[in-house]
Amino acid sequence: MSLADQLQAAASSGQLLDASLDNIRALLAASDNPLYSASIEELATAGRWAELNDRFFQALKFGTGGLRGRTVGKIVTKAERGSAPEDQRPEAPCVGxxxxxxxxxxxxxxxxxxxxxxxxxxxxxxxxxxxxxxxxxxxxxxxxxxxxxxxxxxxxxxxxxxxxxxxxxxxxxxxxxxxxxxxxxxxxxxxxxxxxxxxxxxxxxxxxxxxxxxxxxxxxxxxxxxxxxxxxxxxxxxxxxxADDMDQQYLARVETMMLQPELLQKEEAKKLKIVFTALHGAGGVLVPVLLKKLGFNFLTVPEQDVRDGRFPTVKSPNPENASALQMAVDLANKEGADIIIGTDPDCDRMGVGVRNASGEMVLLTGNQVGSLMAWYRTKTMFDLGILTAENKSHAVLLKTFVTSPLQDAIAAKFGINCVNTLTGFKWISAKLSKYESALPADILSRYRDLNNVESRNARLKHSKFLVFGGEESYGYMGDDFSRDKDGNGAVVMFAELAAYAASRGLTVAGLLDQVYCEVGYFLERNESKVFEGASGAAQITKLADSYGSNPPKEVDGSAVIKVRDFRKDEITDEEGEVVMKEKMLFVDLADGRSFAVRPSGTEPKIKYYMFGRSVPAAGQSLSAEELTAAKAKVTESLASMWAWLDKDIDARLAS
The missing domain is CATH 3.40.120.10 (Alpha-D-Glucose-1,6-Bisphosphate, subunit A, domain 3)
Structure with missing residues (x-):
């Protein structure tokens, strides 16, 4: 049987999706590359229809800013493997x-x-x-x-x-x-x-x-x-x-993100020891250069300094995951380091671990890290006279709707703006472009050539000045000279924050507790359901659509008081700007909890974001005992919410 007949027979029997058949035919008609025909024929002959459907059920689509997909198939064909050993990268990328x-x-x-x-x-x-x-x-x-x-x-x-x-x-x-x-x-x-x-x-x-x-x-x-x-x-x-010339220009601006370099002259801060891991990625190019130049005491994880696309020492090179940072934790425990820092392969995300009151290394969430840096940078800019009562109306924190409301509370405490955007750093960056375009023409024409002080002064006088920008998924920004989340800059900002805590005789965890006592305890829990391939994409769509057509009226024993459907409702941000439509739903409960659900734009999963809080009365703060009780109560409330949502997911998919 010819390949064409095999494919048609599989489509007729329902093993091969019609869309997959159409895309296979289109690819073979558009190219005579023998790699394509050999790989497709091998999979078809072996009856690997699920693999062919995953590779061909659609044309790879632009998601949040471009393309993303498998470059190595679940099944690697002989044509793709070539002469490469099984434990190495195939010679050719995935056909599809x-x-x-x-x-x-x-x-x-x-x-x-x-x-x-x-x-x-x-x-x-x-x-x-x-x-x-x-x-x-x-x-x-x-x-x-x-x-x-x-x-x-x-x-x-x-x-x-x-x-x-x-x-x-x-x-x-x-x-x-x-x-x-x-x-x-x-x-x-x-x-x-x-x-x-x-x-x-x-x-x-x-x-x-x-x-x-x-x-x-x-x-x-x-x-x-x-x-x-x-x-x-x-x-x-x-x-x-x-090459190096662009590196030096970029490094010069990243260095200016450290607000108080004199902190490292204090004995307590000098003792701070950092373990950094690049997780086999691009963070190893400049992060060690930055830490050394700024005077931090640090060491790296040698096995993970090796730049290797297999990421051989981790299951996944994601600094959000505890397992990815385990080697850094082990080295920190061996060397007596105070904090660990890890960046992902393209060094736009950063994850950290810190010592708790018992001396154990614990990982902070992206919400906790971002909130700490937002608090520190806002407070320090007021302490240094950069922000004042006169100009604070021009200062802003930028965050996404699904990022911790602790940052909204921090902004309110200091009297600066906080603006929420859709998920994806491009929306935070879009706000920065808006602020830049609001500058007077004579400044705008030379804005990219201004140094950090000149740029800051222009924004504080004529537009909006970014104090800090961040999202819960471990992406952070401390200035606008780059318009993407910045792992290099985040390392500098967090290392300075740790030095500040050390100079006050505190651990980073202790400093976070102080912030909680000041503004209230906020906790977030993020969960995801993964559905891969063609069938998975259909499940994600079904689940996401179900919330729009049938939103819950009660969740975990608490009445739903508000539903914000970003797909169809007109929603405006804090600046009065209409937010673009997105497949996201926010649900607020009568007991103060809330959750959001949205399909990922870059991975085969649907995400759930849960929020809980315990805040003091206006003008009050939480005592240490009240904070301990709040942590236990809020943690339990989010665990209970997820147990309810998890069951509800099964029911929605089964309906």
Whole structure:
């Protein structure tokens, strides 16, 4: 039986989805690459229809800013494996329209260049578009970046290509410094080793938002094949390699995020010992340079200094997970270190561990870390006279709706603004672009060339000044020179916070308790349900839709008093700006608890965010005893809520 007949028979029997069959036929018709036909035939002959459905049930879609998917299949074909040993990366990426491979990054790059050319033409800008390409340490990241750079040049775009792996925030910084039209980061951030992605930032250095997202997607989807004819040589773009010079420019700005370098002159702070791990990723390029230059006492995890896309020492290179940071914890216990810090493969996320009152190393959540840094930076800027009673109305904390309301409470305590955005750092960055555009024309024209003090003063006088930005998923920002979450900057900010606590004779955990006593105890619990592949995508859609069509009226014994459906309700933020529609639902309960549910934009999961609190009366604070009681009560209330939601999930899927 021919391959075509095998595929048709499988579709007729329901083993192969019609969409999968259509996409397989389209790929084979659009390319004569023997890798494609060999891999598809091998899987079909072996009856691996689930694998073929996962690879072909859709064309890989732009999510929150680009592409993301498997670059190594659950089943690796012989054609993909090549001569590579079983414990090493295959020679070729996963074949499939729903996979991260040369076929899809080619389409993405050609569509991006077309959009940029049209954008420049409509804006009456002369010259070629320019794109910054960077990559992390993941499988095929370096190859994808070089491949995409060549395609972009062949289609008439000038290219800036980093010579080695770099952090996502440095790509964003480079876009702004070079006045490029866009930036592309080849990364899947904190996803498992089998994934990779193609993240697009626009000319402001931020992740793409509308109308650019839809415009780029339209151009990408119009491209079906991978064959193309390069422009005549005179019309092609030029290549510029980025290396140490860009590193130094970026480092100089990151260093300014430390507000009180004199802290490290105090004996207590000098004794602070840090263990850092890059988890085999790009954080190892600049974080050690920063910590050493600023004078921190630190050591790294040698086994995880090795840049390896297999991430061989961890199950998943996600600093949100305790298991990913276990080697750092072990080294800290051996060496008597006070805190541990880990960054993900593209160094835009940071996770930390600190000593508790018993001396045990405990991991803080992204909400706790962000809230601590928001509190410290706000307080310190008032102490230093950067923020005053006169200018504080121009200061702002930026966070997402699903990030801890503790940060709203901190902002209220200090009398500054707090603005909530949709999930995804691109929305925080979009606010920064709005604030930048509000500057007077004479300042705006040279804004990217201002130093940190000049930039800060301009925003405090004429617009809004970012004190701190963050999201619960371990992403943080302390300034606007880069328009993406910044693991390098986050390490500097958290290390300074730890030094501040040490100079006060406190642990970081002790300092967090002080903040709780001041503004109230807030606790969040995040859970996810993972549904992979084609069938999983259908389950996620069904579950998400069920909350919109049938929202709960009672949850865990408490009445629902408010439902905010971000898909259909008109919701405005604290600045009166209408929030774009998103598949997210917020439910508030009569007892003060709340939860949100939304499908992930980058992973095959649906996320649940639960919130509880115990706050003192106005003008009061919590005593140590009251805080202890609040922790126990709120923790139990969220555990009970999740038990109820977990059962409700099963019921919704079964209906």
């Amino acid at each position: 329209t729903n996979a991260m491979n040369f076929y899809n990054v080619s389409r993405a790059t050609r569509g991006l260049v077309t959009y940029l050319k049209n954008f420049r033409a409509n804006a009456k800008l002369s010259g070629k578009p320019s794109i910054v390409f960077a990559h992390d340490t993941r499988h095929f990241s370096a190859e994808f970046a070089k491949f995409c750079a060549k395609i972009a040049m062949d289609h008439g775009a000038n290219v800036y290509l980093f010579d080695y792996c770099r952090a996502t925030p440095e790509m964003s910084f480079a876009v702004r410094q070079l006045r490029a039209d866009a930036g592309v980061m080849i990364t899947a951030s904190h996803n498992p080793a089998h994934d990779n992605g193609y993240k697009v930032n626009f000319n402001d250095g931020a992740g793409i938002v509308e109308p650019h997202a839809t415009g780029i997607i339209k151009e990408v989807n119009a491209i079906k094949g991978e064959e193309y004819t390069a422009l005549p040589e005179a019309e092609r773009g030029q290549l510029t390699t980025l």
